[in-house]
Amino acid sequence: MKAEIIAVGSELLTPDRLDTNSLFLTEELNKIGIEVVRKTVVGDDHDLLSEAFRDALNRVPLVISSGGLGPTEDDLTRETVADLLGRKLRRNDDILRYIEGRFRALGRDMPQVNVRQAMVPEGAEILENPRGTAPGLWLEDGDRAIALLPGPPRELKPLFREQVLPRLERRASGVRMFSRELRVTGLGESHVEQRIVGIYKRYAEVNTTILAAPGETQIHLRMWTGDAEHAKKTLDEIVSGFAIALTDRIFSQNGSSLEEVIAEELTLHNATISAAESCTGGLLAQRLTSIAGSSSYFLGGLVCYSNELKTAWVGVPAELIQAKGAVSPEVAIALADGIRRRVGSTFGVGITGIAGPGGGSEEKPVGTVHIALSHAGGVKERGVRFPGDRENIRWQASQLALDMVRVHFLYNGKQLPTRA
């Protein structure tokens, strides 16, 4: 079966808002053998919206839209689709009571505008949305089906999985998409390609995509088949080949981020970590603590921009900063050692560098970063010059710091005690 996705919202035609939903929907649809043949973005305009739905329904038997179900005047999806199919809109009092209840639970009165969200086209099935005010709608018109979903991803996703997917599975064929995602750090797109092209070229039925992202390279494998065992065997074989070609550079085979990988290792080994950051300004601490339960391994972090605080907070000797400069291997090591000792954690990370755009010199240009990882057995330091802008440089620095922890566990993990 083929489907089209329509993302509704004038905001999606500005530089301020991204349509993330169509990507989620595409993968969910692919998994059950439904191919997405087109994705369209249209604004909140009755005529343009109507044309987009009409054209899509002329081409494919399934149209899924996101957005335009909100309470405000510019939310037109309900009205437009009802008009297009020649259905009347009726107020549904169950929905109205539900919406009023949601506002009451937050101690607020329902604004009058929200009544719009209780309007339902004749013959539509209601897709309940416990995470938001606007319900989704499912409409059938002859052999065509339309799902109107709310725009916010955290409402759309569970609603799709719980209520749309079961309806679609009844209609779909046995062919499914099987996929793998490998994440690599420390090797650029071209170099990854060169190392693995000889391998993936041998598998014509597998689609391989190599993507560059800040601080990492991603490899996506996708394969469409009705034979799950064959898919697993083929993808396993390719991944094994890649793992040899890319040595220790693959940090994730399941989509995990570096901070998730580190979180698992730290938890497994009952180890703790702390960070003293200069140029990353708290980004490393923020990434480490973005994981639920991080309080069990992350003890504390310091953001010491000034030389005075490097000395006062972490004990970096003022003479060392004077002699070597704040951005130097020696200061990175002193930050890592200092924070580890002061906090009493298994690991200490020190980061110092020049994120720019100011502060660079010929000797130490913008992008120069020194990162040290300290533990009871010693310290490792790496000096790098990252390309890109301030945000990119900070991100890559945090990425390398996390990778240094990962690599430490990779080569020393077997000798470390693990949680009983």
Next chain:
Amino acid sequence: MKAEIIAVGSELLTPDRLDTNSLFLTEELNKIGIEVVRKTVVGDDHDLLSEAFRDALNRVPLVISSGGLGPTEDDLTRETVADLLGRKLRRNDDILRYIEGRFRALGRDMPQVNVRQAMVPEGAEILENPRGTAPGLWLEDGDRAIALLPGPPRELKPLFREQVLPRLERRASGVRMFSRELRVTGLGESHVEQRIVGIYKRYAEVNTTILAAPGETQIHLRMWTGDAEHAKKTLDEIVSGFAIALTDRIFSQNGSSLEEVIAEELTLHNATISAAESCTGGLLAQRLTSIAGSSSYFLGGLVCYSNELKTAWVGVPAELIQAKGAVSPEVAIALADGIRRRVGSTFGVGITGIAGPGGGSEEKPVGTVHIALSHAGGVKERGVRFPGDRENIRWQASQLALDMVRVHFLYNGKQLPTRA
């Protein structure tokens, strides 16, 4: 003039990658009176790609694509468009030398695969790309024009502005888009709508969109006209009305983020800030230091997850934590006061809360956050319960903390000394 945008890349049909370029391109095009009538996403497949370009060229005189110009086998845009227009691909030795030079500057050899990026369709103009290896291409075919741009936003954006825009401006009409963006915090979408609907409804020629984002609500105003003065007057009038209706809740009228607004105020008043964070785990420090030049006002930050570090690093009395709990107004205030005094900054921010998903109780459910802002004249504390998941709660907490600083300047700024 009408245009279509084609985003190329199988990765854009997965949940892992967003097409941000089409949004940037749409706004740039709108500004010079070119309307984007369709946005399409297609995968790296010769036939599908060819069909997308063919259909678009049959509908509109201008097609802009992003992506598919990389060095790898799955990058097919060059070949496909050359085939479609019946042009041969030729190797361009200037481009080849440039690519080799880029790799050499990084101390690396050019991988053989990158030769693909030096292939150019006959008659194409080369759009130089000093930020990446792949140049863009400009093709004309009768009265139709095609711009093939590289996928990475940091390459595409300057390339578009410097080389595509001048070519387009010659062709475009005098009608332009005029827009305003207001950012509001502390008021939800429905409540913003209710306060301003009476105002914007009076201006039929202005398109108003209200958008919910984590920790903020955005209002976009867009107007198409050839009369710049009329546009300015109309938009100014609407914005003045909104400012009254929304009291002090508008934090930005020019797209600035809260951290940018704070950065300006701190710099203007020669003031400095420091932060002691628990549940936000460095997010506030990271946001404050994401601004270039932040070292002039951000002195230092502490991430103290454990009670011990709250006491050791910021001097929060252990008995206070014992008596009131780590998540309490009193501890937030002690964190804010403590960090301000220890660092000697104008402002100190303390944040403590439960980001979840664990750690909540009936009395203090997940989402409970206390934030304090301390300065020499006193301290202000706010206790809130934020909805959403861990990431959302942390973001909203950092948003409120920044907003408390903004509001402080709003009501006290005039009495504060400013930089000479």
